[in-house]
Amino acid sequence: MSSDVRFTDFKSDKQPTWCPGCGDFGTMNGMMKALANTGNDPDNTFVVAGIGCSGKIGTYMHSYALHGVHGRALPVGIGVKSANPDLEVMVSGGDGDGYSIGAGHFVHAVRRNMDMTYVVMDNRIYGLTKGQASPTSREDFETATTPDGPKQAPVNPLALALAADGSFIAQSFSSDAQRHTEIVQQAVEHDGFGFVNVYSPCVTFNDVDTYDYFRDAIVDLDEEGHDPTDRDAAQKKIMDEDTEYQGVIYQDEESEPYNERHGLDENMADIPDGAPEDATDLVREFY
Amino acid sequence: MPDDLNWAIGGEAGDGINSTGKIFAQALSRAGRHVFTSKDFASRIRGGYTAYKVRSSTERVESVVDRLDILIALTQRTVEENMDELHEGSVIIYDGERTMMEDFEAPEGMIGLPVPLKRLAEDAGGALMQNIVALGAACEVANFPIENLDEALEKRFGDKGESIVANNRQAARLGEEHVVEELDHDEFDYDIETTDNDYVLLNGDEAIGMGAIAAGCRFYSGYPITPATDVMEYLKGRLERYGGHVMQAEDELAAINMALGAARAGARSMTATSGPGIDLMTETFGLVATSETPLVICDVMRSGPSTGMPTKQEQGDLDMLLYGGHGEIPRFVVAPTTISECFHKTIEAFNLAEKYQTPVYLVGDLALAVSEQTFEPEEFDMDSVEIDRGKLVDENEIDSWLNDSDQFQPHFPAADGISPRTLPGTSGGAHMTTGLEHDELGRRTEEQEVRIEQVDKRNQKVETAKNEEDWDYREFGDSDADTLVLSWGSNEGAMREAMGFLDEADIDVRFLSVPYMFPRPDLTEEIEAADEVIVVECNATGQFADVVEGDTLTRVKRINKYNGVRFKADELAERITEKLDAAQEVPT
Numbered sequence: 057m058s059s060d061v062r063f064t065d066f067k068s069d070k071q072p073t074w075c076p077g078c079g080d081f082g083t084m085n086g087m088m089k090a091l092a093n094t095g096n097d098p099d100n101t102f103v104v105a106g107i108g109c110s111g112k113i114g115t116y117m118h119s120y121a122l123h124g125v126h127g128r129a130l131p132v133g134i135g136v137k138s139a140n141p142d143l144e145v146m147v148s149g150g151d152g153d154g155y156s157i158g159a160g161h162f163v164h165a166v167r168r169n170m171d172m173t174y175v176v177m178d179n180r181i182y183g184l185t186k187g188q189a190s191p192t193s194r195e196d197f198e199t200a201t202t203p204d205g206p207k208q209a210p211v212n213p214l215a216l217a218l219a220a221d222g223s224f225i226a227q228s229f230s231s232d233a234q235r236h237t238e239i240v241q242q243a244v245e246h247d248g249f250g251f252v253n254v255y256s257p258c259v260t261f262n263d264v265d266t267y268d269y270f271r272d273a274i275v276d277l278d279e280e281g282h283d284p285t286d287r288d289a290a291q292k293k294i295m296d297e298d299t300e301y302q303g304v305i306y307q308d309e310e311s312e313p314y315n316e317r318h319g320l321d322e323n324m325a326d327i328p329d330g331a332p333e334d335a336t337d338l339v340r341e342f343y
Numbered sequence: 344m345p346d347d348l349n350w351a352i353g354g355e356a357g358d359g360i361n362s363t364g365k366i367f368a369q370a371l372s373r374a375g376r377h378v379f380t381s382k383d384f385a386s387r388i389r390g391g392y393t394a395y396k397v398r399s400s401t402e403r404v405e406s407v408v409d410r411l412d413i414l415i416a417l418t419q420r421t422v423e424e425n426m427d428e429l430h431e432g433s434v435i436i437y438d439g440e441r442t443m444m445e446d447f448e449a450p451e452g453m454i455g456l457p458v459p460l461k462r463l464a465e466d467a468g469g470a471l472m473q474n475i476v477a478l479g480a481a482c483e484v485a486n487f488p489i490e491n492l493d494e495a496l497e498k499r500f501g502d503k504g505e506s507i508v509a510n511n512r513q514a515a516r517l518g519e520e521h522v523v524e525e526l527d528h529d530e531f532d533y534d535i536e537t538t539d540n541d542y543v544l545l546n547g548d549e550a551i552g553m554g555a556i557a558a559g560c561r562f563y564s565g566y567p568i569t570p571a572t573d574v575m576e577y578l579k580g581r582l583e584r585y586g587g588h589v590m591q592a593e594d595e596l597a598a599i600n601m602a603l604g605a606a607r608a609g610a611r612s613m614t615a616t617s618g619p620g621i622d623l624m625t626e627t628f629g630l631v632a633t634s635e636t637p638l639v640i641c642d643v644m645r646s647g648p649s650t651g652m653p654t655k656q657e658q659g660d661l662d663m664l665l666y667g668g669h670g671e672i673p674r675f676v677v678a679p680t681t682i683s684e685c686f687h688k689t690i691e692a693f694n695l696a697e698k699y700q701t702p703v704y705l706v707g708d709l710a711l712a713v714s715e716q717t718f719e720p721e722e723f724d725m726d727s728v729e730i731d732r733g734k735l736v737d738e739n740e741i742d743s744w745l746n747d748s749d750q751f752q753p754h755f756p757a758a759d760g761i762s763p764r765t766l767p768g769t770s771g772g773a774h775m776t777t778g779l780e781h782d783e784l785g786r787r788t789e790e791q792e793v794r795i796e797q798v799d800k801r802n803q804k805v806e807t808a809k810n811e812e813d814w815d816y817r818e819f820g821d822s823d824a825d826t827l828v829l830s831w832g833s834n835e836g837a838m839r840e841a842m843g844f845l846d847e848a849d850i851d852v853r854f855l856s857v858p859y860m861f862p863r864p865d866l867t868e869e870i871e872a873a874d875e876v877i878v879v880e881c882n883a884t885g886q887f888a889d890v891v892e893g894d895t896l897t898r899v900k901r902i903n904k905y906n907g908v909r910f911k912a913d914e915l916a917e918r919i920t921e922k923l924d925a926a927q928e929v930p931t
Contacts, residue, residue, distance in 0.1 A: 098773040120767035123777035131597040135604025164593040325609025327559035331728035342543035
């Protein structure tokens with residue numbers, strides 16, 4: 057790590073193909089700034105992404121990165137961090153990627169509490185497949201596949217994370233650059249699984265959850281004097297479905313990350329040229 | 344009586360059948376006898392028929408036969424299930440005081456040996472030890488000194504305290520004494536030899552796990568599934584001793600993706616599953632290949648399709664392993680043919696994966712996975728293990744793999760198809776990789792020329808490997824024989840023993856056991872040199888036979904078995920004889 061890393065060092069030379077005005081630009085900028093601000097550089101950072109608009113992030117950032125299959129980014133990140141705990145691992149996905157096809161992995165990643173950061177670009181719609189309902193779409197949100205609205209409750213990702221004993225649960229808004237960066241930065245600094253749900257509006261297919269909507273609706277938890285270490289207070293905020301909160305909703309500062317619990321502190325890439333020295337003991341066990 | 348001893352214990356799942364069988368197998372092994380074990384089990388925790396069979400000889404044994412000399416029957420059904428294998432002079436040990444067996448009469452020619460198993464066990468300290476009482480009785484029947492059990496009992500019960508071990512030893516001796524006092528020894532005359540040899544006794548799943556550690560595997564993720572779970576259970580606790588980690592994933596999709604992540608971070612990584620798990624992993628399998636990540640994916644086959652017969656033998660996944668996945672996926676498919684080869688081929692699989700940056704399917708089957716066999720410990724020589732990590736580029740060499748704008752080229756289309764590889768943390772090596780088609784930098788592309796270049800590059804790795812590695816077979820028998828038998832996977836042991844039976848009938852056979860399914864040896868010459876070619880495999884359609892026919896453009900005969908049970912040596916000899924007889928009856 058070097059101290060003179062700038063956030064632009066995390067930018068690749070590829071121009072994003074996101075729609076002009078897409079919330080993902082702001083989400084990604086905040087991620088890059090958070091990585092630089094916390095003293096990371098591209099060579100010690102591993103970014104994992106799934107499929108969808110959010111999945112393109114690995115191409116636009118410069119770091120070690122893997123763009124995987126739909127919904128499976130978290131397990132990849134868990135494998136990376138297990139094998140080399142010195143790496144800064146950041147996983148990014150969308151609401152479909154994370155809360156639909158990858159919902160199982162999300163819950164298990166939260167309870168596993170690996171020391172990594174998970175940033176979800178939540179635009180409440182499927183963008184790249186051109187406008188179908190997503191797991192966070194409103195009940196009455198009309199789309200090509202749900203002309204009368206999904207008629208089912210949207211997923212509450214923060215509630216899922218709290219129920220799975222999440223140790224860092226936060227929400228931000230991609231166009232509030234400063235707050236968004238701060239919040240992601242706190243997630244990176246958190247010892248454990250730092251989860252940030254980012255309102256990242258889709259300007260093409262979602263005309264309900266727009267920049268204007270979020271700007272008006274958002275309530276900042278800091279301004280409310282919310283204590284993120286108070287789990288009951290966090291639960292109240294999370295279950296309040298009429299308010300869009302921004303900030304760190306819950307943080308367990310005492311949480312013990314998976315790597316520490318399991319003594320994973322070595323770089324597993326370092327192996328000898330032959331079998332381990334005392335490998336013959338393995339054979340002896342079968343006498 | 345021959346020195347060969349075929350012994351079994353059968354009862355209901357939950358009766359302690361496995362641990363009793365294992366104790367006897369270990370005792371025989373420690374007494375310098377060769378052992379081969381097999382298990383019959385149902386997919387349930389308690390109840391249902393289950394059995395553990397131990398074949399033992401002073402000669403090496405590699406399969407099961409249709410013969411039982413001593414049977415410990417905890418239930419009447421055990422006798423019924425094994426009737427075909429019992430013969431004149433077989434001894435059936437049972438509890439004559441237990442309701443379910445009290446009216447039992449041994450079938451004609453067989454010797455029923457009632458032993459008050461439960462009562463004697465209670466005398467020794469607890470009814471649970473009834474199996475050990477039976478074991479003691481069996482030792483006396485076989486003329487196998489009972490002291491040989493002591494070490495195995497210590498190994499099994501040592502954790503529970505010395506008094507438990509002592510009680511079990513006592514239980515065994517009560518069983519032995521009962522046979523000495525109550526029964527006429529002239530009725531049976533087993534007298535098995537012991538030797539000074541030291542053998543190790545292990546099953547295929549354990550050999551795969553041990554091979555993985557020897558090969559430097561550090562990360563394993565898997566989801567429990569029969570019959571692959573033993574690999575994970577073996578590795579848990581052991582991998583950690585070497586700085587590695589075993590992670591039980593939430594499902595097979597997570598398991599392969601975790602292993603992929605760990606592999607990209609530089610750890611030698613593996614996941615193991617059975618057919619249904621391979622189905623779930625197949626999408627990511629394509630990603631592993633396209634991102635050029637070294638990964639060993641072990642498929643311990645069981646009977647399918649769908650959930651099929653989870654605890655039964657089959658070799659039905661070959662087509663899926665060779666061709667599974669959308670698009671065209673370069674891969675290696677390595678299938679060990681014996682328990683000791685499970686060890687050696689696992690090491691080879693890790694080297695192939697890293698050398699060629701390609702996924703490797705390591706293929707076992709249930710018969711290999713759950714059967715145990717004795718070996719000379721030297722067969723698992725750790726000193727000869729060589730680790731080849733392939734084109735791993737460090738910070739000093741990185742300059743030669745940068746492009747004009749100083750970016751690392753992880754998918755550089757080298758002539759041999761193998762790119763340089765940097766591990767995360769390597770200065771100047773940052774790059775991305777993806778399942779999307781990409782250029783040499785890992786960036787998404789749909790340019791036609793780049794697409795062709797990268798597809799060719801990935802396929803070239805397999806071509807390079809075809810030339811650089813030995814894709815050989817194991818050969819047995821007379822190389823000039825008119826009859827050629829081919830098989831893959833666990834059938835090797837049964838076939839090798841079948842050759843002994845065939846030899847007695849003056850049938851000369853050349854037998855090739857093929858451990859490489861892709862790439863695989865070219866068998867054209869061998870097939871053209873033979874009059875009759877027979878392919879032996881545990882599936883209904885003859886998947887390997889199809890492959891051989893396609894490769895050599897020659898029709899072959901097929902012996903298939905798909906009732907869920909592995910081939911037995913004598914049965915296989917019979918079926919080969921029938922095939923050859925049938926062939927001769929055809930007018931020319």
